[in-house]
Amino acid sequence: MADPNTRDKILDVGEVLFARRGFAGVGMREVADRVGLGKSSLFHHFRSKVQLYLAVLERVLARIQERVAPALKDTGDPCERLDRYLDAFIDALAEHPTTARLLLRGIFEDDDFDAGTFPEHHVEHRLEVILSDARRLIEAGVEAGAFRDVSPPHMMQTLIGATVYHFASGEFGEGLLGRPLLSAEAVARRKDELKALLHNGLWVKAQ
Amino acid sequence: MADPNTRDKILDVGEVLFARRGFAGVGMREVADRVGLGKSSLFHHFRSKVQLYLAVLERVLARIQERVAPALKDTGDPCERLDRYLDAFIDALAEHPTTARLLLRGIFEDDDFDAGTFPEHHVEHRLEVILSDARRLIEAGVEAGAFRDVSPPHMMQTLIGATVYHFASGEFGEGLLGRPLLSAEAVARRKDELKALLHNGLWVKAQ
DNA sequence: CTTGCTCCCGACCGATCGGTCGGGTACCGT
DNA sequence: ACGGTACCCGACCGATCGGTCGGGAGCAAG
Numbered sequence: 290m291a292d293p294n295t296r297d298k299i300l301d302v303g304e305v306l307f308a309r310r311g312f313a314g315v316g317m318r319e320v321a322d323r324v325g326l327g328k329s330s331l332f333h334h335f336r337s338k339v340q341l342y343l344a345v346l347e348r349v350l351a352r353i354q355e356r357v358a359p360a361l362k363d364t365g366d367p368c369e370r371l372d373r374y375l376d377a378f379i380d381a382l383a384e385h386p387t388t389a390r391l392l393l394r395g396i397f398e399d400d401d402f403d404a405g406t407f408p409e410h411h412v413e414h415r416l417e418v419i420l421s422d423a424r425r426l427i428e429a430g431v432e433a434g435a436f437r438d439v440s441p442p443h444m445m446q447t448l449i450g451a452t453v454y455h456f457a458s459g460e461f462g463e464g465l466l467g468r469p470l471l472s473a474e475a476v477a478r479r480k481d482e483l484k485a486l487l488h489n490g491l492w493v494k495a496q
Numbered sequence: 497m498a499d500p501n502t503r504d505k506i507l508d509v510g511e512v513l514f515a516r517r518g519f520a521g522v523g524m525r526e527v528a529d530r531v532g533l534g535k536s537s538l539f540h541h542f543r544s545k546v547q548l549y550l551a552v553l554e555r556v557l558a559r560i561q562e563r564v565a566p567a568l569k570d571t572g573d574p575c576e577r578l579d580r581y582l583d584a585f586i587d588a589l590a591e592h593p594t595t596a597r598l599l600l601r602g603i604f605e606d607d608d609f610d611a612g613t614f615p616e617h618h619v620e621h622r623l624e625v626i627l628s629d630a631r632r633l634i635e636a637g638v639e640a641g642a643f644r645d646v647s648p649p650h651m652m653q654t655l656i657g658a659t660v661y662h663f664a665s666g667e668f669g670e671g672l673l674g675r676p677l678l679s680a681e682a683v684a685r686r687k688d689e690l691k692a693l694l695h696n697g698l699w700v701k702a703q
Numbered sequence: 704c705t706t707g708c709t710c711c712c713g714a715c716c717g718a719t720c721g722g723t724c725g726g727g728t729a730c731c732g733t
Numbered sequence: 734a735c736g737g738t739a740c741c742c743g744a745c746c747g748a749t750c751g752g753t754c755g756g757g758a759g760c761a762a763g
Binding site for chain 2: 309310311313390393396397398399400401404413416417442445446447449450451452453454455457458459460461462465466467482486
Binding site: 523524525535536539544545 | 749750751752753754
């Protein structure tokens with residue numbers, strides 16, 4: 290992290306700003322100022338604003354995939370591997386507070402088919418690939434009878450939602466919880482919740 | 497809905513566009529075109545773009561509150577009232593597909609303290625008021641022993657996350673589920689899930 | 704007919720947007 | 734000493750931004 294090159298510094302600044310204000314809300318001038326460069330110098334490292342934005346998203350997605358990959362190479366029953374996968378996924382979101390919001394914003398922009406500014410469904414496709422592994426683990430667990438009455442797609446939707454929202458909820462979530470979202474305590478709790486959600490058979494209707 | 501006045505038409509268009517592209521991503525020109533007006537005519541109904549945006553958010557928040565209010569006036573034990581409250585909250589999000597994204601974007605913008613373009617923590621304060629009722633119901637349920645081992649703040653965070661994300665996940669979520677997010681089936685399932693989440697004692701660690 | 708109000712419009716404003724251009728400087732291998 | 738390349742800069746470009754202004758059409762009250 291010490292003495293990062295200029296390109297990485299631009300990506301760092303872009304990541305923070307895009308997560309805060311979204312693609313349209315950030316000007317190249319502001320990015321350049323924060324990096325300590327002239328605006329025109331940015332275009333030496335990235336051909337356009339869109340390219341910079343895509344590079345930021347790409348780095349974020351790669352970081353998640355990198356975190357999650359080891360959990361899949363493990364041997365062992367699908368149930369334990371899924372636990373490790375979920376831990377890794379949460380760690381990936383907790384690592385940088387910007388990640389969750391960038392993912393959500395990426396999903397939003399992917400759906401904005403009117404404006405052809407971004408490659409079609411870029412983030413969504415990448416996310417599908419990353420999360421398809423988790424889905425396969427859940428399906429394997431269901432077949433093995435480890436989870437009661439679980440529908441993998443709905444389970445995925447809930448797991449993603451509860452997790453991504455938590456780290457994207459910002460000051461609103463912190464006010465609710467009364468502690469920082471990234472505190473070791475809150476992160477550990479989130480991990481426990483996801484596992485309990487799986488193992489307790491969420492979708493067994495309360496009698 | 498028949499023959500709405502011009503002001504409401506502007507709000508309708510603004511709601512759709514702001515949900516799609518966010519505040520910074522929408523131009524007054526585009527809004528005016530979709531309504532069928534000249535750009536300058538918009539400023540006859542709203543003093544500025546910010547005022548239009550706040551009016552859109554305000555209408556969305558009011559709609560949620562309106563939906564949720566009857567569930568609170570009910571008598572009966574807190575457990576049943578909470579069930580009705582959650583149903584109403586989900587109905588409010590399902591009513592307009594734009595709602596969830598506008599809420600998330602509002603939370604994001606509230607945290608962007610750098611840009612003083614919006615009143616401080618406007619959406620977050622309004623949401624806190626709306627959701628504080630649910631929190632009180634959960635606390636009452638915990639005291640009555642209806643829910644095992646539940647921490648109200650964490651429960652709230654998970655309930656909000658799973659619900660809001662579901663309706664904000666757009667084409668990504670639909671691809672995962674294989675059906676429209678707003679289909680009666682998916683909405684009903686979401687209601688069942690939230691209730692099961694409460695009654696099954698999510699936070700009892702799996703043994 | 705006049706006055707005034709509501710609603711809408713095209714023309715226009717200064718500011719800012721993403722992006723280009725020519726030139727400057729420092730370090731490179733030769 | 735040389736040309737080349739990587740990096741950075743200020744000046745500038747056309748387009749678009751939010752917003753203003755003067756005025757026109759329609760309608761109601763006097």
